[in-house]
Amino acid sequence: xxxxxIKYVGxxxxxxxxxxxxxxxxxxxxxxxxxxxxSVFQRYPEPxxxxxxxxxxxxxxxxxxxxxxxxxxxxxxxxxxxxxxxxTSYKTDYQLIPKNxxxxxxxxxxxxxxxxxxxxxxxxxxxxxxxxIIKDHERKGLEPVKEFTMPITYNHSPNRIHRIxxxxxxPTVQFTMGLGKPASPSLYEGVNLN
Amino acid sequence: xxxxNNLLKKVLPNLIQTAGAHRKPRWLPVAKSKIYRIPKRPxxxxxxxxxxxxxxxxxxxxxxxxxRFYHQDMIKQKSSRESATSEMSQRLEAEEWxxxxxxxxxxxxxxxxxxxxxRKKEIAAMEEYAxxxxxxxxxxxxxxxxxxxxxxxxxxxxxxxxxxxxxxxxAIDHAIANPTDYNFAIDLKGNVYKGRDTMAAPPTEQKASxxx
Numbered sequence: 001x002x003x004x005x006i007k008y009v010g011x012x013x014x015x016x017x018x019x020x021x022x023x024x025x026x027x028x029x030x031x032x033x034x035x036x037x038x039s040v041f042q043r044y045p046e047p048x049x050x051x052x053x054x055x056x057x058x059x060x061x062x063x064x065x066x067x068x069x070x071x072x073x074x075x076x077x078x079x080x081x082x083x084x085x086x087x088t089s090y091k092t093d094y095q096l097i098p099k100n101x102x103x104x105x106x107x108x109x110x111x112x113x114x115x116x117x118x119x120x121x122x123x124x125x126x127x128x129x130x131x132x133i134i135k136d137h138e139r140k141g142l143e144p145v146k147e148f149t150m151p152i153t154y155n156h157s158p159n160r161i162h163r164i165x166x167x168x169x170x171p172t173v174q175f176t177m178g179l180g181k182p183a184s185p186s187l188y189e190g191v192n193l194n
Numbered sequence: 195x196x197x198x199n200n201l202l203k204k205v206l207p208n209l210i211q212t213a214g215a216h217r218k219p220r221w222l223p224v225a226k227s228k229i230y231r232i233p234k235r236p237x238x239x240x241x242x243x244x245x246x247x248x249x250x251x252x253x254x255x256x257x258x259x260x261x262r263f264y265h266q267d268m269i270k271q272k273s274s275r276e277s278a279t280s281e282m283s284q285r286l287e288a289e290e291w292x293x294x295x296x297x298x299x300x301x302x303x304x305x306x307x308x309x310x311x312x313r314k315k316e317i318a319a320m321e322e323y324a325x326x327x328x329x330x331x332x333x334x335x336x337x338x339x340x341x342x343x344x345x346x347x348x349x350x351x352x353x354x355x356x357x358x359x360x361x362x363x364x365a366i367d368h369a370i371a372n373p374t375d376y377n378f379a380i381d382l383k384g385n386v387y388k389g390r391d392t393m394a395a396p397p398t399e400q401k402a403s404x405x406x
Contacts, residue, residue, distance in 0.1 A: 011232055123259045150263040152255060175255050183248040184241035 015093040021066040030055040035097040046076035046112040064090040120171040
């Protein structure tokens with residue numbers, strides 16, 4: 001089952017590792033209690049790993065797959081519920097954490113503790129839209145607008161830890177209609193951002 | 195694949211010039227010359243990646259906000275328009291209803307007068323018919339009575355020749371005096387010989403035709 005030499009042919013890939021069954025099938029007690037990582041999630045500085053809680057094998061037709069319930073930690077945030085891995089279990093992207101490195105991984109969790117982000121609940125309108133709305137209200141004979149803001153909606157995911165600001169709460173992240181503050185200022189050298 | 199363009203090209207080769215698709219159809223496999231080609235992956239610096247990510251996320255957030263704003267606006271406008279139209283439509287409906295009732299009443303009155311006239315005519319016709327029938331029956335009855343009375347008169351006239359107890363003796367006498375013999379014989383020629391004891395006598399009447 002285990003291959004020592006891996007020779008890549010064809011298109012390049014980001015995946016690095018084995019399928020989940022290749023790892024789990026060789027372990028004592030089907031690897032319950034062990035930690036595995038997805039190598040693509042190692043792009044983030046925060047630790048992302050999964051602790052195996054329960055394993056169910058699959059019939060012969062699905063020989064590359066396995067049904068596993070894990071305690072998932074994504075970017076330093078441990079999800080409250082167990083996650084089932086089945087559809088993605090065939091991906092050759094799983095790596096096992098040796099038992100002597102588990103402690104190190106868990107200690108990283110303390111180091112990269114993230115605070116909950118508070119997202120703004122409204123955003124200023126773009127300049128042309130402001131003018132358009134003023135004209136539109138004049139044309140329809142409505143009272144003139146004073147506040148040129150509109151509410152923001154967000155896509156939610158259990159992997160994210162954020163909260164939308166309520167009332168006049170000060171958000172920790174700011175979204176503007178302009179360019180905003182560059183993430184890499186070196187790209188804007190010699191450009192007047194104001 | 196035979197598309198309409200290809201067909202046109204075959205029929206009118208020099209008249210029509212069309213720009214065909216620049217791709218192979220989706221269901222064809224990878225071209226032979228491209229099977230072993232490995233496309234290069236774009237190389238992007240970490241700085242640029244982060245900045246692009248931030249800008250794109252920012253753009254998506256802005257656009258979502260704008261889209262939501264106008265979506266809500268549209269919903270509000272639609273609901274207000276619907277409520278306004280519903281009031282208007284209710285009023286219009288009530289007007290329509292009263293107008294319909296008026297028209298209906300008018301029609302009803304018209305139909306009632308027509309019905310009265312028709313009923314009158316019908317009753318008159320019925321009366322006429324009944325009278326005619328009665329008259330016909332009267333005539334029939336009168337004829338019957340006349341016929342019967344004529345019969346009675348005839349019988350009364352005949353009654354004078356009836357044999358009564360008073361006239362019985364004379365009638366018997368008369369009958370004895372004038373016996374009637376109904377017997378007769380016929381010869382081969384059809385001559386009739388009346389009487390039982392009548393001797394062969396020269397025939398009283400010639401029946402030549404009977405022999406034939």
